[in-house]
Amino acid sequence: MVTALTIAGSDPSGGAGIQADIKTMTVHGVYAMSVITALTAQNTTGVTGILEVPPDFFAQQLESIFTDIPPQAVKVGMVSSAPLIRVIARVLAQYRPPHIVVDPVMVATSGARVLSEEAVSTLKAELLPLAEVLTPNIPEAEVLSGMSISSESDMEAAAAAIGSTYGCAVLCKGGHQVSTANDCLWQPSGVKWFRGRRIDNPNTHGTGCTLSSAIASNLAKGKDLERAVREAKGYLSGALGAMLDLGRGSGPMNHAFAVSGEYADTF
Numbered sequence: 001m002v003t004a005l006t007i008a009g010s011d012p013s014g015g016a017g018i019q020a021d022i023k024t025m026t027v028h029g030v031y032a033m034s035v036i037t038a039l040t041a042q043n044t045t046g047v048t049g050i051l052e053v054p055p056d057f058f059a060q061q062l063e064s065i066f067t068d069i070p071p072q073a074v075k076v077g078m079v080s081s082a083p084l085i086r087v088i089a090r091v092l093a094q095y096r097p098p099h100i101v102v103d104p105v106m107v108a109t110s111g112a113r114v115l116s117e118e119a120v121s122t123l124k125a126e127l128l129p130l131a132e133v134l135t136p137n138i139p140e141a142e143v144l145s146g147m148s149i150s151s152e153s154d155m156e157a158a159a160a161a162i163g164s165t166y167g168c169a170v171l172c173k174g175g176h177q178v179s180t181a182n183d184c185l186w187q188p189s190g191v192k193w194f195r196g197r198r199i200d201n202p203n204t205h206g207t208g209c210t211l212s213s214a215i216a217s218n219l220a221k222g223k224d225l226e227r228a229v230r231e232a233k234g235y236l237s238g239a240l241g242a243m244l245d246l247g248r249g250s251g252p253m254n255h256a257f258a259v260s261g262e263y264a265d266t267f
Contacts, residue, residue, distance in 0.1 A: 003031045004220045008077030010036050013043040015252025016206030021213040023255035028217035035061040037079045044247030055083040066095045073099035073220035075213050082122040089126035099219040102131040103212035106140045133169040135212045141172050159186035194233050199240045203251035211236050
């Protein structure tokens with residue numbers, strides 16, 4: 001069975017982070033494993049607390065996976081400090097999994113920065129150069145490129161600048177009032193646009209986590225990057241289009257919208 005690992009924070013409400021990643025990988029037919037960077041107290045209305053995992057124990061988690069069930073793909077999500085980023089970079093450089101997808105969680109939906117300057121510097125210097133593909137949103141792409149993004153041509157330029165700097169592909173995600181639902185994939189061979197349908201659903205908690213995990217799952221199964229992204233976007237649209245409505249804030253999606261068989265009526 002194809003295996004994949006998510007390295008991210010825990011969301012007890014189940015819509016984002018580790019929980020969203022495991023759901024996404026599972027419904028993609030991939031055996032999902034997880035290493036937790038931090039426990040959070042959060043729900044659909046926001047985050048009220050973060051308890052980071054100590055670096056030594058964090059490293060133990062990673063070693064326990066790579067020395068027993070090596071993953072075909074690794075997705076890296078929220079990592080809140082420089083010491084943890086250094087551990088991830090060291091382990092990934094040592095074991096060299098076939099595919100590494102980094103969702104550089106640097107800016108919250110509210111626009112607030114969630115990484116310190118030291119952590120951002122460490123992310124840039126040690127982790128991003130190991131990635132096969134990065135999946136920044138508009139604010140994160142602005143931080144990584146040092147550019148202001150207000151149009152599709154800006155998205156292309158920023159993705160090219162980021163990819164050239166770190167030697168990887170870049171999927172610059174639309175939204176944030178720029179190219180809504182359309183994503184730009186930059187590779188050294190050129191730019192590919194993925195046009196998405198706008199879904200009128202305010203419940204978008206965990207969309208970035210879900211998309212990057214779907215891409216990692218597809219890469220683990222041997223699909224090329226363009227197909228992996230295209231099919232991941234289709235899955236995300238289906239999960240949003242199921243119009244699940246839970247919680248008092250921006251709620252989660254139905255990751256199991258396409259589950260079939262005798263358990264289908266459960267969802």
